[in-house]
Structure formats: C-alpha cells, structure tokens
Amino acid sequence: MKEIIQSKLSEIEETYAVKILYAVESGSRAWGFPSKDSDFDVRFIYIHRPEWYLSIDPQGTGAKRDVIEEPISDLLDISGWEITKALRLFRKSNPSLLEWLRSDIIYCQKGSLVDRMRSLESEVFYPHSLFYHYLNMAKTNDRGYLQGPEVRVKKYFYVLRPILACKWMENYHTAPPISFHELMAAIVPEGELKSKVDYLLHLKSLGEESDSQPRIQVINDFVENEMKHLEEYIKTLTVETKDPTAKLNDLFRSVLAEVWQ
Structure with a gap:
C-alpha cells in the first residue's frame, strides 16, 4: 500500500504543480489501534511555486484554494494543506497538525520544513x-x-x-x-x-x-x-506565549527558496 500512496502523492504533485514536503498516516493506524478494515488516512503539507504567492489575491480565497482533497475511496482518504495554511494552524497549536508531526508512518519528507517546525514547537505551543x-x-x-x-x-x-x-x-x-x-x-x-x-x-x-x-x-x-x-x-491553565509570526514568516520564505531554487 505504501507504494500506491507514494505514487498517488507524485500524481498530485504533477496535477497541481506543487511539491509535497511532508506526508504521513493519520487516524487509527497512526494512533495504534486500526481494525482489520481500517482505511488509510494520508495527510500532507505542500508548497506552490513562488509566483503563486506573488499575486494580488491572498491564499485561500477564490481559485487560490489552500487545501487539496482527493476523492475518498473505500481504502484511501488523502488530503493536504498548503504550507502557509499549515503554519498559521501551527501557530494556534492545531491538534491535527501536531499529530501529523508525531506520526511514525511517514510516506514523504522533503527539505527542512518539518524539522524546523518541530524545533519551534515549544515556542508556539498553546x-x-x-x-x-x-x-x-x-x-x-x-x-x-x-x-x-x-x-x-x-x-x-x-x-x-x-x-x-x-x-x-x-x-x-x-x-x-x-x-x-x-x-x-x-x-x-x-x-x-x-x-x-x-x-x-x-x-x-x-x-x-x-x-x-x-x-x-x-x-x-x-x-x-x-x-x-x-x-x-x-x-x-495560565500559559503565556510570544507571537511566533515573524519566525514562521522567515521559515516559509526560506523553505520557498529552498524548494524552488
């Protein structure tokens, strides 16, 4: 099944002209209690080419969707978040994203994004x-x-x-x-x-x-x-956190340059 998933990820990259930086299993298989008939829940973070970001329309509006969702089959549920959406949710300690970062079932990891996100987690954890x-x-x-x-x-x-x-x-x-x-x-x-x-x-x-x-x-x-x-x-609970936006902006810009250099 891993080969099928990786082939599907490559197909998504070609279809949408993106690079998938990180793809993992989520859901019951990643949690450690799948059933015999559990499907595969694949989640990923992707990045567009620089020109996609250099336009007057912000990400997530109109035709500039910030998610990719493939049709769900009986066996495979696969979807992903665009990198700036992922980093905004990371800033909020989004539970799903934090779980992705902890998944032991990794189908794809490219570049420095995920390692750098993990190194910043203590600064954004809310x-x-x-x-x-x-x-x-x-x-x-x-x-x-x-x-x-x-x-x-x-x-x-x-x-x-x-x-x-x-x-x-x-x-x-x-x-x-x-x-x-x-x-x-x-x-x-x-x-x-x-x-x-x-x-x-x-x-x-x-x-x-x-x-x-x-x-x-x-x-x-x-x-x-x-x-x-x-x-x-x-x-x-009384925890104060500093605004990590500047560091996350730097992370996005450096990863954009790293991927499309």
Whole structure:
C-alpha cells in the first residue's frame, strides 16, 4: 500500500504543480489501534511555486484554494494543506497538525520544513486550544456513544485517547504523543482498567470497524471521573506565549527558496 500512496502523492504533485514536503498516516493506524478494515488516512503539507504567492489575491480565497482533497475511496482518504495554511494552524497549536508531526508512518519528507517546525514547537505551543479540543472530543463521543448497554469498540478509543492526551498535558506540559500505546504506558497503571483497555485493543485489531461490545463499567467510570477532573483543571491553565509570526514568516520564505531554487 505504501507504494500506491507514494505514487498517488507524485500524481498530485504533477496535477497541481506543487511539491509535497511532508506526508504521513493519520487516524487509527497512526494512533495504534486500526481494525482489520481500517482505511488509510494520508495527510500532507505542500508548497506552490513562488509566483503563486506573488499575486494580488491572498491564499485561500477564490481559485487560490489552500487545501487539496482527493476523492475518498473505500481504502484511501488523502488530503493536504498548503504550507502557509499549515503554519498559521501551527501557530494556534492545531491538534491535527501536531499529530501529523508525531506520526511514525511517514510516506514523504522533503527539505527542512518539518524539522524546523518541530524545533519551534515549544515556542508556539498553546495548551488551551489543544486541551479544549481533546476534552470536547471526549465529551461529545461519550454522550453520543458510551451511554447505552452496547458500545462500538472503536468509540471507546475515541473517548479514551483524548482523555489520555489531556492527562499527558496535565502531567508533562507538552503536546501529547500520537501513539495510544505510549499514552497508556505513561498514564494508566497496571490494574483492571488497563486490562480492560488491552482487551478492547485486542478485539479491535481482530474485528471490524462496526463491532460492538457490552458496556464496560470500569472504563465508563474512569471516563466520567476524569472528565470532571479535567473540566476543573483547565480553569487553572495560565500559559503565556510570544507571537511566533515573524519566525514562521522567515521559515516559509526560506523553505520557498529552498524548494524552488
């Protein structure tokens, strides 16, 4: 499948006259809990030629779209963000972008962009937006999927992963890793909760995306207690960050010159 994805990325470069600087797997495969029938969620950052940026119309307006989205098939979902859009979202600690930077499944990496973004992360990291994103994700999925007698196995992970991400930020004050297994190892001690989650991981790896399981009370109790705690913790967050725009402008300009020299 990797060869098919890389071929598709090359086709996108030719079709849209861009260079793809970074492409990774996102979603359940990158998180570490795919099902047998999980599709491939490929996300990328791309850059246009200099003349595309030197025009009176700003990026993201009219015909100058700042995303590339290919038709989704049963097996492959592939889309990307133009570099200035990606850097603006990086400035806001966008959760999806920060996860891309942590993916272990890399299909393409060209030039210095990603390494330099990683080196700047501590200067742009803004925990409030990231924390709210993960906490709201957990609350929404808990209300929507965890309250009945039967729960779809994958929905447990769509609540547990964001809760553990919040717990990571509470404990370590950095953006969380993308790997669910790494989050589990750092946050959840040995015991009944961990055993039940490991059991669900096993079921998910063997089953289909739609498989269900009787509600597991120890997990639901953990979810309820932690969401109450995290709602209180977020009120205590007081982090100030400097405006990184000048550094991100320099990064964009130097990468533009580097790619199209």
